[in-house]
Amino acid sequence: MADVRVRFAPSPTGDLHLGGARTALFNYLFARHHGGRLLLRIEDTDRERSRREYEERILKDLRWLGLDFDEGPHRQSDRRELYAGAARRLKEGGLAYEAEDEAGRRALYFRPPQRSGRFRDELRGEVRFGKIRDFVILKSDGMPAYNFAAVVDDVHMEITHVIRGEEHLPNTGRQVFLYRALGAPEPRFLHLGLILGPDGRKLSKRHGARSVRELREEGYLPEAVLNYLALLGWTHPAGREEFAGLAELVAEWDPSRLGASPARFDPERLLHFNARHLRRLPARQLARLMQPFLETPLPPGREEVAVEAVREEMRLLSDAPRLLGRLLGPVDPGEVAGRLPEGSAGALAAACRLLEGRWPEGLEEAREFLSALRRWAKEHGMGAREVLHPLRVALTGEDRGPRLEYIIVLLGPEEARRRMERAREARLRA
Ligand SMILES: Nc1ncnc2c1ncn2[C@@H]1O[C@H](COP(=O)(O)OP(=O)(O)OP(=O)(O)O)[C@@H](O)[C@H]1O
Known part of the structure; x- marks a missing residue:
């Protein structure tokens, strides 16, 4: 035209x-x-x-x-x-x-x-x-x-x-x-x-609609907001729902697919798009975007590992401090000991021994340490979970979370060893 x-x-x-x-x-x-x-x-x-x-x-x-x-x-x-x-x-x-x-x-x-x-x-x-x-x-x-x-x-x-x-x-x-x-x-x-808002009325300034500014401050990505908005009143001919950014929307967009029906604002769907867009960002970019939301900076030299450790669970950039805090915050050995099965002291002792002499600064070394631990479990007739689960609990105080190699690198070998040691001692005392 x-x-x-x-x-x-x-x-x-x-x-x-x-x-x-x-x-x-x-x-x-x-x-x-x-x-x-x-x-x-x-x-x-x-x-x-x-x-x-x-x-x-x-x-x-x-x-x-x-x-x-x-x-x-x-x-x-x-x-x-x-x-x-x-x-x-x-x-x-x-x-x-x-x-x-x-x-x-x-x-x-x-x-x-x-x-x-x-x-x-x-x-x-x-x-x-x-x-x-x-x-x-x-x-x-x-x-x-x-x-x-x-x-x-x-x-x-x-x-x-x-x-x-x-x-x-x-x-x-x-x-x-x-x-x-x-x-x-x-x-x-x-x-x-x-x-329309959740109340069925037109989203409007006068009714306190969510502003773009609030979304930015809450930790939404512009790509996610655009992706969500693009689908309010428009459909892709092949039913595609994810678009990396504006350039992709421009390439795929076609006014013949516009519709005139009203659409209700669905905050959960917007969050869902945000989580998906957070997952597709390169780690370095995500680290940079997270920065303004953090109370303490990402561990120097390990910024990208920190990002990988939390990105799966993130829905908003502002989730980062909470998720990182959960990984890096203190663990109470007494509390941890109560949740560790009896046999886990042996597994933790083995983990400590295997970590000695290794200083996994990088993911590769951390993976090697975990492989060695799995081999040890096999040699002692134990399943991998029987050693890896106590390790996770000892390191984070949680039953599940990001991949262990991320956690080990993030904590650093010394802190990781200290946490294993303390959990083992507490388990023996329990
Ligand atoms: N809830 C809505 N749904 C669809 N289009 C909207 C909605 N709110 C605003 N628009 C459109 O956005 C454009 C800019 O609108 P405007 O700046 O006047 O905001 P507004 O929220 O409508 O203002 P008001 O607070 O006076 O209702 C206009 O084209 C308007 O039709």
């Missing part, structure tokens, strides 16, 4: 939440799919509710998601001349008139040529509307009303496709009349199904 131009048009009245982020993502994907351009427009004509601080936060969140735009941000409050000019033309053409608004202040009204009509929505087909009354286009404070500013901008910015949430459907009828009155072609409309 030639010269596609789309826009994401948030109002800076709160943080970017998942509903807004999905609209931004779909506009982004649409633009990239068609080799077109994405514009960012800040709809800040509501003076009471708009804040520059929110605009900056929205920009930051879009950047974090990787949704970069090609033009803008254009701020509606900077474009008042443009709206005033368009309003003048409508007035001169006899399509607008001044009158008192509901509060008794002077405002400029638009008089639509008809009271009803129809437009085409790309996802819904023909949409009919009616009962359109005269409506305000310039408010008493000189600011344009929402519908007017949006249309004047879409015309001026040569927007070809308007992709937004379906709560805008009731506005579209009024907007269609405005395009015609301004002598401009209508863009195509795609009204996406709403994203």
Whole structure:
């Protein structure tokens, strides 16, 4: 499609939440799919509710998601001349008139040529509307009303496709009349199904929807958020559900698979995607991303082992300190002894002996030590579990957890030996 131009048009009245982020993502994907351009427009004509601080936060969140735009941000409050000019033309053409608004202040009204009509929505087909009354286009404070500013901008910015949430459907009828009155072609409309909160209501700033900023602070990955959002109102032709990142989504995305049904926000599914994306990151990258969530830094020189030790159980980056603490935190030998079977003192003694002289700084050496321990078990007619389980309990105080070689390397040979020794002594005393 030639010269596609789309826009994401948030109002800076709160943080970017998942509903807004999905609209931004779909506009982004649409633009990239068609080799077109994405514009960012800040709809800040509501003076009471708009804040520059929110605009900056929205920009930051879009950047974090990787949704970069090609033009803008254009701020509606900077474009008042443009709206005033368009309003003048409508007035001169006899399509607008001044009158008192509901509060008794002077405002400029638009008089639509008809009271009803129809437009085409790309996802819904023909949409009919009616009962359109005269409506305000310039408010008493000189600011344009929402519908007017949006249309004047879409015309001026040569927007070809308007992709937004379906709560805008009731506005579209009024907007269609405005395009015609301004002598401009209508863009195509795609009204996406709403994203609903657990209470069944539209996710919205006003109802405290989870913001992208909160998700970032809780330890979600942008790739996981994008992956989750991409599937709210879109399906891959082969039913694929996992996409490594934006580049892959761009390659696979196709607007013919868009749907108009509403979708309920499912926090568990988002967590599930996050866990999967955490697993696919290279260890070094994951170590770097974990860093801001840690109270104490990862053990120097063993950062990547630490990452491998916890990544299977991680669902959020912020799980890292708890999981690492569980592995590296102190173990109470007395408590451990009570859970060790009687015969385990012998196995722990063997483990101590086998560890002596070995200094497993790396995974390879730690694996060799574990193999030697398994061989010892076999020679003594014991199953591998009979020696490895006491070892795990002695080292971590837990019955299960990450692979033992990770734990040994993380603790370091000295600490590992000390823990085995103490557990063995406590078991003998018990
Ligand atoms: N829950 C939602 N489901 C689908 N689309 C949404 C949802 N919330 C916002 N959008 C879309 O995101 C874009 C930006 O919306 P906007 O910044 O006005 O946020 P908002 O949450 O709708 O604001 P408000 O707090 O005023 O309801 C619009 O295209 C809007 O249609």
